[in-house]
Amino acid sequence: MDRLLGALRAAGEPTRLRILGLLNQGELTVTELTHILRQSQPRVSRHLRLLCDADLLDRFREGAWVFYRLSDRDDAQALVTTIAELIPEEDPEFSRDLERLAEVRARRAAEAADYFSRHAPEWDRMRSLYVPEEQVEATLLSLAKQQRPQRLLDIGTGTGRILEVFSPHIRRGLGIDLSAEMLTVARNNLAQKRLGHCQVRLGDMYDIPADRASQDTVVLHQVLHFADDPSLAIREAARVLRPGGTCLIVDFAPHEKEFLREEHAHRRLGFSDEEINGLGEAAGLAPTAVEHLDGGELTVTIWRLDQPGVDNKTLLEAAE
Numbered sequence: 001m002d003r004l005l006g007a008l009r010a011a012g013e014p015t016r017l018r019i020l021g022l023l024n025q026g027e028l029t030v031t032e033l034t035h036i037l038r039q040s041q042p043r044v045s046r047h048l049r050l051l052c053d054a055d056l057l058d059r060f061r062e063g064a065w066v067f068y069r070l071s072d073r074d075d076a077q078a079l080v081t082t083i084a085e086l087i088p089e090e091d092p093e094f095s096r097d098l099e100r101l102a103e104v105r106a107r108r109a110a111e112a113a114d115y116f117s118r119h120a121p122e123w124d125r126m127r128s129l130y131v132p133e134e135q136v137e138a139t140l141l142s143l144a145k146q147q148r149p150q151r152l153l154d155i156g157t158g159t160g161r162i163l164e165v166f167s168p169h170i171r172r173g174l175g176i177d178l179s180a181e182m183l184t185v186a187r188n189n190l191a192q193k194r195l196g197h198c199q200v201r202l203g204d205m206y207d208i209p210a211d212r213a214s215q216d217t218v219v220l221h222q223v224l225h226f227a228d229d230p231s232l233a234i235r236e237a238a239r240v241l242r243p244g245g246t247c248l249i250v251d252f253a254p255h256e257k258e259f260l261r262e263e264h265a266h267r268r269l270g271f272s273d274e275e276i277n278g279l280g281e282a283a284g285l286a287p288t289a290v291e292h293l294d295g296g297e298l299t300v301t302i303w304r305l306d307q308p309g310v311d312n313k314t315l316l317e318a319a320e
């Protein structure tokens with residue numbers, strides 16, 4: 001009762017309600033919120049601190065930037081989303097906030113478009129070498145759905161595409177990537193598609209910012225060929241997987257396209273089934289499926305590796 005009263009008290013103030021309404025549209029930095037709300041940074045920061053203290057918001061730092069988002073803790077999420085959804089968009093002050101939010105987003109989108117236009121020719125060339133992405137995504141989804149994932153971690157999320165593909169089937173999605181530019185694009189995509197249950201964070205595949213056994217499914221989609229230590233990346237993926245969870249790796253079968261090293265920074269020219277399955281087994285994972293998607297100059301392979309054991313949650317679900 002005390003926590004609920006505290007949360008309602010924290011939300012019960014005009015600027016704080018506007019903040020909840022804005023963050024319901026996606027994550028924002030303090031600087032962006034200050035610009036939208038037209039209030040001084042110390043004032044905005046004080047409101048944000050009160051909302052965080054009442055567990056209505058989550059805060060995280062990425063380099064020099066501090067981001068805020070609506071809390072996704074199980075006990076707070078329903079309350080905070082309900083309050084945020086009730087804020088009338090036609091309220092004069094809030095509708096001006098939403099206009100300024102649209103400006104902030106347009107600026108971010110322009111930055112993202114600039115980044116993409118600088119890289120688009122290389123990516124187009126790359127994509128032309130293998131089967132259409134839709135085919136890869138459909139196969140990946142069908143392999144994962146057998147496990148009915150609730151919490152999904154996408155390692156090397158890039159633009160957040162894999163989170164988007166899985167979003168209708170999961171309760172929570174987390175994408176990590178080393179590139180802040182990619183994360184800006186991913187945040188824009190997730191906000192535009194209103195995928196509030198998916199979020200992205202700066203993070204390294206060798207030191208994943210997630211707890212042991214905290215994820216049902218982990219995906220590495222076209223990431224492992226950048227790794228100078230694929231074995232460590234798979235061990236980290238195994239660490240965060242719950243017993244009975246699934247690791248899905250999508251990459252190329254062995255090939256000889258040296259230009260991918262020179263022009264695309266690939267370290268590895270594909271992986272054999274023996275290598276990935278062996279690395280999985282060394283990390284304690286059991287290889288359970290392999291799909292080869294031929295139909296281009298490069299073969300795309302999807303490996304499924306399962307964490308042995310079934311935890312209590314899965315047993316309970318199975319009993320229901």
Ligand SMILES: C[S@@+](CC[C@H](N)C(=O)[O-])C[C@H]1O[C@@H](n2cnc3c(N)ncnc32)[C@H](O)[C@@H]1O
Pocket residue numbers: 155156157158159160161162176177178179182203204205206220221222223226
């Ligand atoms: C080819 S993109 C694939 C993006 C996404 N998985 C997809 O398929 O749409 C590879 C991504 O891996 C990221 N990456 C490379 N090394 C990484 C590392 N050590 N930790 C996390 N991400 C990394 C890159 O920044 C890039 O966004």
